[in-house]
Amino acid sequence: MWDGSNDEDKNDHSRGAAGGMNILSVKQHCSMQNVMAFIKSNFQRNQLIMLFPVVVASTMLITSLINPVGQTLQQQFAFAQENTNVLSSTNTTFPRIHNYTSSPPGPVNSWFIEGANGIVIIDTQRTLSEAENALNMIKQINKPILGVIITHPHPDHIGGTAVLLNGTSNIPIYSTQLTYDIMKNDTGGLIALTKQLHGDDYPDQVVLPNRILKSGEIITIDGITYDFDDIGPGEAGDMMLIYLPKQKLLFTGDVVNDRMHPALIEGRSLDWIKQLEYIGQNYSDARILFPGHGQSGSPKALLDQQLEYINTFKSLVEQQMQVTGNITEEGKTRIKSELQRLYPNYLHVASLPLSDMLDLNIDAIAKEISRTPVKLIAIFNAKKDQGAKLEDILVKLLAPTRNEEGNLGYVLYRSNDNSDELMFDELWINQGALDFHLKQPYLLTALEQIKPILNSSVQVRTFTEVLR
Numbered sequence: 371m372w373d374g375s376n377d378e379d380k381n382d383h384s385r386g387a388a389g390g391m392n393i394l395s396v397k398q399h400c401s402m403q404n405v406m407a408f409i410k411s412n413f414q415r416n417q418l419i420m421l422f423p424v425v426v427a428s429t430m431l432i433t434s435l436i437n438p439v440g441q442t443l444q445q446q447f448a449f450a451q452e453n454t455n456v457l458s459s460t461n462t463t464f465p466r467i468h469n470y471t472s473s474p475p476g477p478v479n480s481w482f483i484e485g486a487n488g489i490v491i492i493d494t495q496r497t498l499s500e501a502e503n504a505l506n507m508i509k510q511i512n513k514p515i516l517g518v519i520i521t522h523p524h525p526d527h528i529g530g531t532a533v534l535l536n537g538t539s540n541i542p543i544y545s546t547q548l549t550y551d552i553m554k555n556d557t558g559g560l561i562a563l564t565k566q567l568h569g570d571d572y573p574d575q576v577v578l579p580n581r582i583l584k585s586g587e588i589i590t591i592d593g594i595t596y597d598f599d600d601i602g603p604g605e606a607g608d609m610m611l612i613y614l615p616k617q618k619l620l621f622t623g624d625v626v627n628d629r630m631h632p633a634l635i636e637g638r639s640l641d642w643i644k645q646l647e648y649i650g651q652n653y654s655d656a657r658i659l660f661p662g663h664g665q666s667g668s669p670k671a672l673l674d675q676q677l678e679y680i681n682t683f684k685s686l687v688e689q690q691m692q693v694t695g696n697i698t699e700e701g702k703t704r705i706k707s708e709l710q711r712l713y714p715n716y717l718h719v720a721s722l723p724l725s726d727m728l729d730l731n732i733d734a735i736a737k738e739i740s741r742t743p744v745k746l747i748a749i750f751n752a753k754k755d756q757g758a759k760l761e762d763i764l765v766k767l768l769a770p771t772r773n774e775e776g777n778l779g780y781v782l783y784r785s786n787d788n789s790d791e792l793m794f795d796e797l798w799i800n801q802g803a804l805d806f807h808l809k810q811p812y813l814l815t816a817l818e819q820i821k822p823i824l825n826s827s828v829q830v831r832t833f834t835e836v837l838r
């Protein structure tokens with residue numbers, strides 16, 4: 371359940387996601403018996419001792435309350451604390467947001483939106499046993515399930531649907547058409563892979579959505595308004611945002627993962643980055659963001675954190691890439707140890723071993739980078755009447771650069787308005803090829819030679835083709 375404390379945790383990165391996740395999972399079980407049963411089944415004795423005081427404290431703050439429109443996070447936290455132990459009281463302000471997070475490896479969120487008359491589930495866990503735990507939590511709330519929403523078609527968000535429906539029928543299961551198609555066909559084979567990993571604990575067949583949402587569709591369930599925004603392929607083959615405009619609560623699925631190594635295995639980091647920027651611009655009024663993995667919190671902080679991770683990951687891969695786009699085993703090892711150093715406490719979103727998932731992420735991003743051409747424009751302004759001298763130096767770069775394996779085009783232009791201004795128009799097969807070029811001694815020598823005759827520093831701009 372959300373009780374405001376998540377947002378306090380947000381700044382405490384030293385504690386690490388592992389501890390945070392465990393405690394969060396424990397918090398979700400709404401009775402002391404459940405908490406103890408859960409702990410016994412999930413932790414070793416020494417972990418149990420360490421966790422016990424936290425568990426006791428956590429179970430005191432058992433109520434989740436996100437409702438008063440217009441309150442700041444801090445006000446909400448105060449509000450939640452004031453309402454401690456009011457689960458069975460007469461508080462009638464809805465929605466209340468509850469959370470179930472599975473235990474590692476690959477802790478994944480289900481969010482339960484409790485209205486006056488029932489519950490809407492966002493994402494249904496990975497395994498059948500985790501879905502059973504989540505169902506126990508729903509039973510404590512003691513209201514019927516009014517709908518299930520699937521944010522994206524990855525197996526860790528759809529495996530437990532049958533368990534959570536608990537034998538009831540005619541409940542709408544919402545998704546986009548594309549998510550439905552990917553689930554039905556298992557495009558990419560991730561559902562089969564997850565079945566292989568979990569055996570009997572994963573369904574033979576995932577329950578398919580029965581109500582297709584159009585992007586921009588707005589529906590009201592139990593008096594609560596839901597806006598759906600299909601933002602297309604990214605982390606998975608299709609990603610849908612769910613926004614509660616009145617309460618300003620944003621559910622992003624795996625577009626955002628809090629302090630976790632995300633799944634970059636589908637190699638669409640460019641789209642993903644664009645989606646994060648889109649959310650920042652179009653949901654700037656959102657008060658709380660609820661991610662697919664990790665803890666809820668400030669939208670801006672979570673979006674920035676996710677952007678930073680993806681950009682860092684990409685530049686680490688770029689650094690290790692050969693011109694051809696290949697990456698060596700040593701290169702991979704270097705990337706992985708750098709990731710472990712930069713993000714020491716990060717869990718990861720998959721049930722695969724961490725190293726395997728990072729290998730898949732590296733391969734996918736290297737492939738993405740290697741097939742993304744880069745356009746570069748460089749403008750040189752010489753001091754007055756030094757244009758001819760500048761041109762003499764730059765023209766010598768044409769032949770060796772055009773001989774480089776990764777070069778697709780390299781043309782020198784002189785300005786029609788100013789003979790002291792020259793420009794290179796360059797096209798590279800990928801960022802790796804450009805990086806390789808920028809290290810070549812003949813280029814570095816030329817750049818040294820032109821320094822004294824330049825009026826200002828070289829203006830360099832890079833571009834990626836708009837594909838649609």
Ligand SMILES: [Zn+2]
Nearest residue numbers: 526624662719
């Ligand atoms: Zn996921």
